[in-house]
């Protein structure tokens with residue numbers, strides 16, 4: 038049987054801590070054909086580990102034909118790396134965030150369409166069992182309000198490289214929180230408006246280690262309070278979305294919304310939080326376990342068996358909301374989804 042081949046551009050932490058293990062132990066009918074990193078040590082290490090091809094320059098690497106190039110370089114470099122892959126006629130799977138600026142995603146989508154290239158992105162938490170369960174359940178609920186909390190930890194040393202600067206990354210919202218802002222959009226649809234406050238509570242970085250926001254969604258004027266920070270110590274604690282419904286509270290919780298529980302409001306007492314074990318997973322870290330599902334879905338779709346993978350352009354609202362949140366702090370005002378140009382400091 039034919040196997041789907043992948044080339045990997047960028048061999049940093051996410052490859053080291055998650056994607057390598059996934060390709061080696063979890064993926065069916067897919068394999069790594071070639072890798073490339075400008076860092077020679079990483080390139081040599083993964084060339085041996087994957088037992089695959091490599092090259093001395095990005096151009097030569099992209100001449101190696103594979104079914105997909107998976108891009109895991111710094112977020113602010115995604116745009117130019119995707120453009121380059123497209124110029125070589127390669128299909129792309131890009132790590133979150135696909136790009137930092139709204140217009141970049143629009144330009145790339147047009148090129149992909151014109152060249153008939155596949156252009157997917159990875160927001161793996163959408164495929165968590167817990168999230169899939171909640172997505173189906175909430176359709177019938179009368180939701181009163183929503184609360185998102187990200188209580189994570191990043192040491193100062195984390196911000197010594199590209200992390201935390203506006204050009205390549207942004208702060209807790211654009212790097213960590215974006216996963217959960219994406220889940221809000223996945224669950225509740227497009228926002229209407231938002232207003233944010235940002236600050237640095239513990240870490241020193243150009244962008245923010247702490248972000249507070251109020252988002253209102255188009256659907257029934259639903260409102261969501263947001264608190265996110267990497268200032269906690271000594272470790273990541275939780276990323277949760279609590280959905281307060283008329284008669285129950287649905288809690289997506291765990292390190293990365295990997296568990297789900299329901300508190301029922303019955304007469305005078307609150308029933309004990311009931312973790313739905315069939316829809317919750319234990320995860321070793323904030324990366325979670327759903328990268329496997331994203332890649333497997335892409336592979337299976339190539340064989341025309343399963344559901345359509347997430348196109349990068351389908352996450353335009355997520356990129357737009359992240360930029361709206363930053364813009365609202367800069368301009369000290371509500372920013373509306375319908376505004377024509379949503380441009381913030383992100384990517385500048």
Ligand SMILES: NC(=O)c1ccc[n+]([C@@H]2O[C@H](COP(=O)([O-])OP(=O)(O)OC[C@H]3O[C@@H](n4cnc5c(N)ncnc54)[C@H](O)[C@@H]3O)[C@@H](O)[C@H]2O)c1
Pocket residue numbers: 046047048049050051052073074075076079095109110111112113114132133134159161212323324
């Ligand atoms: N989905 C997730 O849960 C998740 C988790 C962590 C990171 N990420 C995303 O993955 C991306 C990478 O993050 P990371 O933490 O692994 O970063 P990292 O800094 O550890 O790795 C980036 C790598 O890209 C390489 N690189 C840069 N320019 C290159 C070029 N021109 N050619 C080849 N290689 C090049 C760097 O040398 C580096 O090794 C980011 O966009 C980040 O947001 C996603």
